[in-house]
Amino acid sequence: MARSNRKTPPPEIKERISRIRRAMSRAKLPAFLITSHMDTFYATGFTGEDSAILVLPRAVHVISDGRFDEAIDNEVPWATKHLRKGVLSAEIGNVCRKLGLKRVGIQPEGMSLATHQAIKKAIRPCRPVDAPPITATLREIKSQQELTILRKSIRIAEEAMKATLATIEPGMKEIEAAARLEFEMRHRGASGVAFGTICATDGNAAHPHAHAGNRKFRKSCMILFDWGARFGFYCSDLTRVYFIGKIPPRIGDVYEIVLEAQLAAIDAIRPGRRCCDIDAVARNVITRAGYGEQFTHGLGHGLGLDVHEAPSLSWRSDKPLKEGMLVTVEPGIYLPGVGGVRIEDDVLVTSRGAKVLTSIGKDLDQAIL
């Protein structure tokens, strides 16, 4: 059931596999098994789900099923194909035994304990060993090719928001605005949303995790949108707050504090700085203004094939930033019963500091509809 032709992966994929192999070599892994969908896509460009990639020093095996037969031939003709009839773990076992593997590295992050138990049993006498987070670490640094797709994903989200804002008026429901925004993203080529769109007014915006509901926009109200597109598998992630009618006085002040904190944090970003230090820059601005307790989450997170990926831009992480990382910067202040303000951009770490890839306006006067 194994076939192989057209021998060479495209350059970007070749480079990724080389890096995976160098990491394998450092971790003394003779083989490396990848099972989570975004990781198998990242490593090979193969779009199929429910599949596994086995990387060896001189070969790459794709273990999948009949649904993806044609996709494998089109997307990874340079890999060795195995189509399972039974369950995936059994076919992984067959391949490991056929190759005479003694140990195979597995990343504990992307696999359920149940799957791990099944694979452990199925690959005998081969043994699973915990691998370091090889793919998560590689995925932290975005290539030019990835950034091109990410920029497009951001552009789709922003253009969709501009089209949505033109339709907003008192009486419209949160859920209607969210539906419109998602439609406009899809219409511009998004394959879907990066996550469930948040559209929250007034008191509902005081919950950082608020979902869109049946509340109607009032003649005077604040609206928080947290939204993103998925395009070519890559996620964008933005937050903006808009106002209809009058800005509630306390919310206006809070808006300026959050924006100041966000700009200060962006300004502090450069390679070598630790994630916790950038978080602290924003947190200090907010704490000095008296709202430290109301900034209830970390400053941001890595963004790419997953909407939340490494690094975590939080007080909990002392990881240094590196050139090519893409992170969200999204401080927020939440006033229970009143409202909440969060401002979020997608920011690339470059050798000269931060480059903000999002461009939709965020000054207070641009927030008034």
Next chain:
Amino acid sequence: MARSNRKTPPPEIKERISRIRRAMSRAKLPAFLITSHMDTFYATGFTGEDSAILVLPRAVHVISDGRFDEAIDNEVPWATKHLRKGVLSAEIGNVCRKLGLKRVGIQPEGMSLATHQAIKKAIRPCRPVDAPPITATLREIKSQQELTILRKSIRIAEEAMKATLATIEPGMKEIEAAARLEFEMRHRGASGVAFGTICATDGNAAHPHAHAGNRKFRKSCMILFDWGARFGFYCSDLTRVYFIGKIPPRIGDVYEIVLEAQLAAIDAIRPGRRCCDIDAVARNVITRAGYGEQFTHGLGHGLGLDVHEAPSLSWRSDKPLKEGMLVTVEPGIYLPGVGGVRIEDDVLVTSRGAKVLTSIGKDLDQAIL
């Protein structure tokens, strides 16, 4: 940090917790930890994410963070609340130690190996033991309350399709039709989609996993939609094929075969029958017609808080059907380069046999736009 008031959960939740406790007792588990989001929601009605529920014989603990403080007070005031400052596993450890637990049951299905490793370390000297799939088994049987929500989720998906069909014309792109359909579901109250909407024409429909792309509807073409809403967390899942202009002759025959297979399988459903037997009923019809090799997937799957859940209605499962199970029935035939037909309904297992909850037309003459 622990608080507790209003002592009694609503009847539906009380019943679920009782059932969980009976399963714990059978498995000799003094404590049971639930971490996957849909399971924590199912067990308690608490909507927060990134949280854990610890069920004991006489108490239920919610371990969460500040973002969900208010939600816990509103949704599970009868549970004991723990808000973490650090990572979730550390707080789970604190609670286990405070309670003096020696063993805690964990379901291997819903937890990554990395999380399991972190929890194992954090709860010392308490030990994690593998629990049977308690929540997955309970979730197989839908209550009247769940069915009310599921019917609404189905209704939203169907009404949205009717509205979308009215807009379809040659020249429209797959992705535009998918966007419209998702918008119409959102507009009718869906919190999102149950999964990325499939809209695939002609040759693209020959891939069971096709996504919507930039292909335009032609004057004469077939369009396959596989779509579902998420409403109140519950998923619907339907597939229909529609035709603009002439039906390609072979596809017309295939349509009738798939429909015959689907109706025969639905007719065979009753409590006590094994999943593999129902799969065989559909597969036999398709195999006798000469398309056995082109029916490349299982017949269906359970449907509820997850779009794919137990039971698996496949040749691989000898599990017997039970009253109250909700399954999709979705045979398909795929002709590479030509097109594919899949017809999918959501079907409840009742004491008297199958009750089809979906109602949007599926006769060939209803498929012509």
